[in-house]
Each structure stands twice: as structure tokens, then as C-alpha cells.
Amino acid sequence: MPRVTTKGQVTIPKAIREALGIEPGDEVEFKQTESGYELRKEKPTTAEGQDPFEKYRGSADSDETMPERMRRLRGEYPRDIGSDSDDDVDSGAEV
Structure with a gap:
């Protein structure tokens, strides 16, 4: 059973991390329920609570x-295809 450290940290067991899709750097939320708390993986956000990828949406159009x-x-x-130039061919001559 995981224990809480003096800093209030706890290791989430691997099976639970895999089931929730939690990876290093992900944000999680603790939501109070009638029976206790739920642990949920959250979507990434900036410090202001906004989607950090929003500014890139549509940039690849x-x-x-x-x-x-x-x-x-x-x-x-553009790449030259079928060029007659032999400039790139090594003739084997010593320089």
C-alpha cells in the first residue's frame, strides 16, 4: 500500500497509472465524492487554465x-529530378 511522504506525495501504482493513461508531467485532479475522493487525469492547461495547444490549431492548414x-x-x-549534372557523382579521382 502506498504511503504519503513528508512532502504530501504518494506514488500512484503502475496498474492505476496505466489504466488512467497517466504519464510523467500529466495533471491530475482529486474530486470529492460521497464515498471519498476520485483521482482523474486532467487535460493539459496553462497557468491561466487555458488549453496550451489552442494557439496552434489551424496553423497547419x-x-x-x-x-x-x-x-x-x-x-x-523543390528537388531537381532527372538532372543531367554529374557534379554530385564521385569520379574516384584524387584531389
Whole structure:
């Protein structure tokens, strides 16, 4: 049975963490019920109580396909395909 530390901390047993989907850094809530308290996993919030991901919603709207977007983000886009240039081919000559 878990014990409360002098700092008021307790380890949530692994089976309960897994059942609730609780991971390190998650926020939990203790809700009073008629029979005691419930432990609930909460959605992430900022210090002001707002959704921290809200500012990013819609920021990925684009006409690009996902492969096109990934090539652009990796610096591979636009890519020359079928180039006749041999500049990138190692001729084996010593310099």
C-alpha cells in the first residue's frame, strides 16, 4: 500500500497509472465524492487554465500534401529530378 511522504506525495501504482493513461508531467485532479475522493487525469492547461495547444490549431492548414510539406521542411523541396549534372557523382579521382 502506498504511503504519503513528508512532502504530501504518494506514488500512484503502475496498474492505476496505466489504466488512467497517466504519464510523467500529466495533471491530475482529486474530486470529492460521497464515498471519498476520485483521482482523474486532467487535460493539459496553462497557468491561466487555458488549453496550451489552442494557439496552434489551424496553423497547419495548407494545400500541400504531407509528403510535400515534409520535403519542404527538410530542405529537400523543390528537388531537381532527372538532372543531367554529374557534379554530385564521385569520379574516384584524387584531389
